[in-house]
Amino acid sequence: MKYMNVGSIIHLSILSLLNRRLAVLLSICAIAVSVSLIFTVEKLRQDAKRSFADTISDTDLIVGARSGSVQLLLYSVFRIGNATNNISWRSYRSISDRDDVLWSIPISLGDSHRGFRVMGTTRDYFEYYRFGRGKMLELDGGKPFDDVFDAVLGAEVAADLGYKLDQRMIIAHGIGKGGFTKHDDKPFRVAGILKRTGTPVDRTVHISLAGITAIHVDWKAGAPIPGMSISADAVRKMDLTPRSITAFLLGLKSRLGAFKALREINNFSKEPLLAVLPGVALQELWDLMSTAETALRAISIVVVFGGLLGMLTMLLTNLNERRREMAILRAVGARPHHVAGLFVTEAILITIAGIVGGLCLFYAGLFLFQPVIEDIYGLFISVTAPTVNDLMILLYLLAGSVVAGLIPAVMAYRQSLSDGIIVRN
Amino acid sequence: MIEICDIRFRWDSEAPVVLNIPSFQILAGELVFLEGPSGSGKTTLLNLLSGMVLPEQGSVSVNGEIITRLTDGARDRFRADHIGVMFQMFNLIPYLSPLANVTLPCSFSSRRSTMAAKNGGSLASEASRLLTRMQLDDVATINSPAYQLSIGQQQRVAAARSLIGSPELIIVDEPTSALDNEACQMFIKLLFEEVKKAEMTLIFISHDTRLAEYFDRRISLVDINQIA
Numbered sequence A: 001m002k003y004m005n006v007g008s009i010i011h012l013s014i015l016s017l018l019n020r021r022l023a024v025l026l027s028i029c030a031i032a033v034s035v036s037l038i039f040t041v042e043k044l045r046q047d048a049k050r051s052f053a054d055t056i057s058d059t060d061l062i063v064g065a066r067s068g069s070v071q072l073l074l075y076s077v078f079r080i081g082n083a084t085n086n087i088s089w090r091s092y093r094s095i096s097d098r099d100d101v102l103w104s105i106p107i108s109l110g111d112s113h114r115g116f117r118v119m120g121t122t123r124d125y126f127e128y129y130r131f132g133r134g135k136m137l138e139l140d141g142g143k144p145f146d147d148v149f150d151a152v153l154g155a156e157v158a159a160d161l162g163y164k165l166d167q168r169m170i171i172a173h174g175i176g177k178g179g180f181t182k183h184d185d186k187p188f189r190v191a192g193i194l195k196r197t198g199t200p201v202d203r204t205v206h207i208s209l210a211g212i213t214a215i216h217v218d219w220k221a222g223a224p225i226p227g228m229s230i231s232a233d234a235v236r237k238m239d240l241t242p243r244s245i246t247a248f249l250l251g252l253k254s255r256l257g258a259f260k261a262l263r264e265i266n267n268f269s270k271e272p273l274l275a276v277l278p279g280v281a282l283q284e285l286w287d288l289m290s291t292a293e294t295a296l297r298a299i300s301i302v303v304v305f306g307g308l309l310g311m312l313t314m315l316l317t318n319l320n321e322r323r324r325e326m327a328i329l330r331a332v333g334a335r336p337h338h339v340a341g342l343f344v345t346e347a348i349l350i351t352i353a354g355i356v357g358g359l360c361l362f363y364a365g366l367f368l369f370q371p372v373i374e375d376i377y378g379l380f381i382s383v384t385a386p387t388v389n390d391l392m393i394l395l396y397l398l399a400g401s402v403v404a405g406l407i408p409a410v411m412a413y414r415q416s417l418s419d420g421i422i423v424r425n
Numbered sequence B: 001m002i003e004i005c006d007i008r009f010r011w012d013s014e015a016p017v018v019l020n021i022p023s024f025q026i027l028a029g030e031l032v033f034l035e036g037p038s039g040s041g042k043t044t045l046l047n048l049l050s051g052m053v054l055p056e057q058g059s060v061s062v063n064g065e066i067i068t069r070l071t072d073g074a075r076d077r078f079r080a081d082h083i084g085v086m087f088q089m090f091n092l093i094p095y096l097s098p099l100a101n102v103t104l105p106c107s108f109s110s111r112r113s114t115m116a117a118k119n120g121g122s123l124a125s126e127a128s129r130l131l132t133r134m135q136l137d138d139v140a141t142i143n144s145p146a147y148q149l150s151i152g153q154q155q156r157v158a159a160a161r162s163l164i165g166s167p168e169l170i171i172v173d174e175p176t177s178a179l180d181n182e183a184c185q186m187f188i189k190l191l192f193e194e195v196k197k198a199e200m201t202l203i204f205i206s207h208d209t210r211l212a213e214y215f216d217r218r219i220s221l222v223d224i225n226q227i228a
């Protein structure tokens, strides 16, 4: 026989909240901001991981000079950082000629074009490189490189620089935006433009290994040899087999053979080499990033906590002003738990409004900034419904709001018992 | 209607005894004027009669129910059903409209809700009838929060609230403090009309002894309260 039902308590709390619009709105905003922040952090974390994991697929081994496996993964696949050492062409040949090797893609790095990295490779790259879930590279126009001075651009390079097919371009020595010595005596021609992949491939200029050799024939130790200049045409007639490359990717005939090949390459006698399984190296990368992840999460939890604290402050500040209101409610027959329920309901309503606001903010931001992030960071953020994990976070937040509401509720409960019907001023 | 038997009350186990009343009765339908110096315990008695607090010893019965024996929940419900209370000041929930303030007791008591609906046709029409009776015709239609009303208007809204749904016992604690003499007389006249019509019992706590002559009985708390 409980006459005062939940509906009328909610009705009372809504009216009471509306009566304090400004303070309530601020509390809602604080919670909304914290919700959108925590969602953003989660989203970036998940999508960055997915994007990293999607960059390389179907490659069994990555091989480079001996260094850290994460470093090797970063420079060979993600174009982040630099190799400390190159590996010799002869070592590459002898490993790629192994019986268990199905395909190999040599990679030669070290030059750039207006901020984009230049990668020397072979036409096998276009045939065997896979990203996402086994997707092949596709050309948007043109053909893979044919001539020594042909280049194939990643989608973003072409879009950013506004390059069309057959356009001429100059490769710079070193990595960075300008200010470097240029290989301007040997211009390249845009032979093909790749379709967008959402991976670092989009930000890469691909040329043949011969092209890499060609622009360096009259160079030594990273600088042009004074007085020596060989023209582009003369170069074509030279032997352009590279002496060294940076790294290479291997596809094996049988996945099961990966461990055996890995062991043998790591014990390669003629040169210290390092082979890694992409999955294992990725995992190591996650482990490295987990501290940052934890820190990011901790920050968002603190921000959410701050949001709840703001609400609690608001509820507690006018607790005293509301003593009379509670006394009136008690006088007309409200039970102490109705009085307490009023506060908890207010806390829950504020939090729900904050969550709704936060979700709106988050999705609005997602739609707004998705293209920008993809443009600038090459990170494709997908617009998806909240995950179970996200919903759990919201559930925790609601539980937190109940706890925050219980504090003033218990105080009001006690007060309404000790005040009696009439509050003394 | 009210029967107090040998009660003793203090607010706190260390506080002094505020009330010590061996015996005291009020008959059904009586209009009682209760006076006493400030701090003598009039408001405390109101708390006891409405079942907000319990005495250390003794019993209080209201309307035939020994409320000191009821559970906390039952006492809260008893108050909701049978007692209308009006305070000295600040009687209204600030964020509710005057009309919603008047109908508030009905959301805690089905008995008073049904009674109110029976008396006036519907809850809202009974509430506006009472407001009109209190000469607040214009206020009945206001949809804005109650805090915009004058103090005198607020007190009349509160009177209407204590009357809605015809509870058997009405207790008003210094309701006329903000009213001038004329308004005060008018207020009492209207209050009496409603109280008599519904055969309610009225306890009217006040310092204003000039009003005492209108009542059936005049009681001084100091006479019935035996504290040393």
Ligand SMILES: Nc1ncnc2c1ncn2[C@@H]1O[C@H](COP(=O)(O)OP(=O)(O)OP(=O)(O)O)[C@@H](O)[C@H]1O
Residues within 6 Å of the ligand: A418, A419, A420, A424, B011, B018, B036, B037, B038, B039, B040, B041, B042, B043, B044, B045
């Ligand atoms: N809620 C309360 N908690 C603790 N002590 C209280 C409470 N209400 C009243 N008292 C104490 O009980 C005593 C009687 O106070 P009460 O309010 O009943 O007097 P009163 O006769 O109504 O006075 P007034 O005419 O000024 O309203 C006082 O000493 C007061 O301090």
Ligand SMILES: [Mg+2]
Residues within 6 Å of the ligand: B042, B043, B044, B173
């Ligand atoms: Mg008093």
